[in-house]
Amino acid sequence: MENKRIPIPTFQRLSLYLRELEHMQRKERVKTVSSSKLAAALSLTDSQVRKDLAYFGQFGHRGLGYNIVKLSESLKKILGRNIIRSTIIIGAGNLGSALASYSEFSHRGFPIEGVFDVDKKKIGKKINGLVIRDMDTLEKVIAKKNITMAIIAVNAIHAQSVVDRLVESGIKGILSFAPIAVTVPEGVFLRTVDISVEIEQVAVHME
Amino acid sequence: MENKRIPIPTFQRLSLYLRELEHMQRKERVKTVSSSKLAAALSLTDSQVRKDLAYFGQFGHRGLGYNIVKLSESLKKILGRNIIRSTIIIGAGNLGSALASYSEFSHRGFPIEGVFDVDKKKIGKKINGLVIRDMDTLEKVIAKKNITMAIIAVNAIHAQSVVDRLVESGIKGILSFAPIAVTVPEGVFLRTVDISVEIEQVAVHME
DNA sequence: GGATGTGAATGCATTCACAGCA
């Protein structure tokens, strides 16, 4: 009974459910939420919410709905939020600097342990309390601080070589904002967000 | 024959194909590319590439592949890159400022015509040549400059009210970076990128 | 009565496999 394949989109939605539940905990006084209410908040269907959650166990109570606090806790476990994963950012340009200041990362269990750049003019400067380090020290820092994840905010030209170095150093998860396709070997997970692609998709689908 | 439903993921991939073709135009000397080569570059299957393209016409030549320049031109038309869409950014915090400096937007047909914020201390300052405007002038600027798209980089608390104002002013496409679910009425297209969700998904799927 | 949990049914997207053409 526990070996059902879980759809990939389900995991994405679990993050959204948790985000929504946390907002509810702050704003609402009710202790419980129904699948249809949660669905409405995210423009989904109620059966989708129920099915997604049911893959991982029985969290609800028939007739009542889901306890907000308890469901949040369960989702945190499923999503691995209890585990702290030290993360680094490669590239201290506009986007990299903005990401380095993004406090949500540490709140969600991804403390930024370093920001790297090749530009000698930037090295040594600080962003939000984080000193920009020389790319030459990348491997050393990864090993010493037990880094497992990286965020890439470098340009298209350097993206693949940076990825290769990260993989070589044992990084297992990469979030790339570089506007190019890069490849990683089996065993390393890569997710790419290309901001230009995102805006283009808005244009394609509007009206 | 022309009324086939086109899968939504196909449009996303068209953007990737075009991005890849443009890189090839810069780097490679060959005039042509096969579906399998294009697929390999993006970690997709060759039949997927062919099917995606075939929804929009016959762009290839059997035995030869696709002409890179011609296919690029066709994809640009399909994706609407020939049309210039004036865009604004709401929120001049870290992320909003980084986005305001992101030159790819104008290169791809999305010139940034304004950056807005409520913070009086920021208003009047410049980011990359763009003056930060008072949110009070939002509606006026949208009407005057014929803005149809907006990028939102405000916090969770203000996101929905900003969206409502944009919709009210006639904006038809929104790209939101706010870490919250917002809703738009029928006829307005919304796409959300939540950076915290993205990094969390990397953690969930790695190893 | 109200809302979950879940097999069955449907719908959507990808892959197969091969005819057809340069």
Add this chain to the structure above:
DNA sequence: TGCTGTGAATGCATTCACATCC
């Protein structure tokens, strides 16, 4: 021979519909 274009087959994800339980 090489590679596209495409119906058919498969696989994946969502929705339906209802038994189940507080």
